[in-house]
Amino acid sequence: MTKKRFNRNLSLIFCLASQFFNCVAISVPSPFLPRETELHGLSSLTTGIMLGIVDFENCLFSFMWNKIAVRIGMRNVLKIGNLITSLSTALFASVHFIPHAQSTTFVMAGLAIRFLLGIGSSACWTSSLTIAGSLFLEESVWVLSILAALGGVGMVSGPAIGSALFTVGGFWLVFVVCGGVMCVSCITMFIWLPNSDKGNDAISKKDQSQDVPYGKILCNPRTLIGLIVGMFSASCWTCIDPILEPQLRTEYGLTEDKTALVFLLLSGTFFVSSPIVGRFVGKPYCMDSIFVVIIGLGIAVGSFLLAGPCPLFKIEKLELWMLLVCLSILGLTNSLIYVPAQDLTFNISNLELPENVDRTLVRGFLSSCWVTFYSFGFGIGMVFSGSVAQYTGWAWTMTSYAGGCVLFIVIVSIVKVREILLLGVCKPKYETLNSS
Structure with missing residues (x-):
């Protein structure tokens, strides 16, 4: 080595x-x-x-x-x-x-x-x-x-x-x-x-031949949709934190230690699946990251509707094992949303920046944007789910997130259709983040 x-x-x-x-x-x-x-x-x-x-x-x-x-x-x-x-x-x-x-x-x-x-x-x-x-x-x-x-x-x-x-x-x-x-x-x-x-990764303004075009970066549709989807992914990840424990305790009689195992199950599926998804997303042989996001959101719709279950289904209560399966699938689908959203955000080759713009500064700016959006979604997820559950209960809270997934499917699909109309091809001709 x-x-x-x-x-x-x-x-x-x-x-x-x-x-x-x-x-x-x-x-x-x-x-x-x-x-x-x-x-x-x-x-x-x-x-x-x-x-x-x-x-x-x-x-x-x-x-x-x-x-x-x-x-x-x-x-x-x-x-x-x-x-x-x-x-x-x-x-x-x-x-x-x-x-x-x-x-x-x-x-x-x-x-x-x-x-x-x-x-x-x-x-x-x-x-x-x-x-x-x-x-x-x-x-x-x-x-x-x-x-x-x-x-x-x-x-x-x-x-x-x-x-x-x-x-x-x-x-x-x-x-x-x-x-x-x-x-x-x-x-x-x-x-x-x-x-x-380079010995020192600090870069002074006078050493730059051209400033980083921050406005152009944020206005790029793929970058912006990656940040917004990442924010929604964080919201989906944390939405059950304030309401799952009361639901398991009142409806299924689980103690605190068993509830902790349920949270561990949800996190474990994300921990295992996230690196696997990362191995494929962004590769030349993999479908476009926008399609992966749509697939992840589509699976999440079904998982949220069943985890409630949706009151429109007229199902009073799920068996515990069925709820655990739905929660496990949510952990998997979150990796199908989170990882391609990162690929959309950090794919600087798609930004068509001038050669004399420092790429390290661009990645630093994108990292700051990602942390900001993701942290906001992390906080808003707990606030939103806690507020909705207080007035409507667990089932309607899960249903509302299923509706949010449908809304984001529409938004992401519009972005993809726009690309097809502008470029005239089914797959945008850009160099993926992982191409050599």
Whole structure:
């Protein structure tokens, strides 16, 4: 193995580790933060704000880190993001020692630390996507799908790891241990993360012969539809989070540990199927990514309608095994939506940019756009499903998402028909992201 290839693989490992630990840091407080807020005399709204502020910040700060990367380089952004994330995770243990009577202090401290975590999280997301996509141009879709899968593992592992540590030593031990492990990983990254092949991946404005045409990038139909579909994919992924546990508990009598296994099943299907889909999407022998999105949305329509089941079907209740099958299919279909949406977004060869536009800056901008759209969909999915379920119940909530899938099938189909009419061929003649 050559030194260049070794450095490239080592950089990918650090990107994967960053994605995993970042998602663990975001999700680890979710099982026991509600209890801590109740002890301080606060409502569940406080818990929701503390947990959701990170996704909101990803929408705000990803573009800021992309601008900073112009000066210091994406690899330094990755290091700084991991440093902030690890320190803020360990620091969150301090809120446990705030007296229960000082509820205002608890809220201010908790929000401040989670706010700091959100700043680091946005840096990790943006830099890891940009670096991984730039290192493996011929396998970008597959590499990004692995990043997504590992992020999903981190989101699932966070509550599980936190619950185990909470049983051993309580609230403070969870964040001290997780933050400590992340600090060790961060120190390792500072020491061994290879420099870019150019020695420094920071790019100053004066070195650019032409500015990045941000408006042209965002107005490209395939890029825009990729971002919007990615946002809807995130919404579909999180829509069941606030409503699945009450449904399984009231309708099927499942305990919390069994409900956790159901969530693990849903995440597991996405974790397994996402890299497989990434191996095929964007390849010359694979159909256009827009068609893959349409297929994924079509399967999702049936899964959502059956998972309800739709009240129009006059079916009172599904058997538990049928519901589990529907949820597993939803995990599979999410990979059929998420992965091709990334291919549509990060396919810079389709943008027809001038040769003197720096591709690293373009990928950094697209990464910021992706993080912003995906984080917004991540948050809006929980808010929308929770609001609809409060007034209509589980069945109509699932039916509403089936309707959303139908709407997106129409939108994506219109984009494809437009391409056919403009180009006069059934398949657009563009160089795919994964072509050599």
